[in-house]
Amino acid sequence: MTIGDKIPEILGIDQDGHEIKASDYRGRKIVLYSYPKANTSGCTAEACSLQAHKEELAAAGYxxxxxxxxxxxxxxxFADAHGLQFPLIAxxxxTxxxxxxxxxxxVACGRHxxxxxxxxxxxxxxGIIEKIFTPKEIKTKIHAEQILDAINAAE
Known part of the structure; x- marks a missing residue:
């Protein structure tokens, strides 16, 4: 998907067994992020960064x-171990x-x-994508700050 595309309606089932749909968030903005593996160092850092700045993101409407x-x-x-208070789709x-x-x-260490x-x-x-952070742009430990900077720059 690219900027300007609409995200799919059915997003999936979260850690608590709830079906998550895009229409559940109509009228609200979303930080929708994909991560390779729960409980790994980079993914934990990224999730904890987002959780630590959850209130600031919420104040910006996300x-x-x-x-x-x-x-x-x-x-x-993963959510319980790190106090993550947002849906994690399995x-x-x-799909x-x-x-x-x-x-x-x-490619990691020369291996595809x-x-x-x-x-x-x-x-x-x-439900329209307005910005995409690519893998090379994301700094897991400060990702929430990167997002907030982008939100503030767009205003």
Whole structure:
């Protein structure tokens, strides 16, 4: 997906077993982010950065939704272990990840694999993507600050 595209209606099932839909957020903005694996150092840093700045993001009108290929039980453990107070979608079939375009080839240590490309989408009140942070742009430890900077620059 690219800037100007509408996100899919059905986003998936979160760590608590709730179906998450784009229409549930109509009238609200979304930070929709994909991450490779729960409880790994980079993904934990990114999630904790977002949780630490959740109130600032909310003040700017944004709600947070995370997505990975992890099973629901692992997403639940991840959320509970780190006090994450936002939905974490368990996209075990990679349906949403593929629709968003954040599932594909990546290179690590010279090895080519297929997997989740760490990506963040800023979505407006109508479900339209307004900004995309690509894997090379995201700094996991300060990702929330990157998002807030982009939001402030756009105003």
């Amino acid at each position: 709600e947070i939704i995370g997505i990975s290929k992890d099973k629901q039980a692992l997403q639940k453990k 996209d075990t079939e990679t 949403l990840l593929q629709q968003l375009g954040c599932w594909g080839e990546k 694999t297929i997997g989740i490309l760490r990506t963040t989408y800023l979505v407006n009140e109508e």
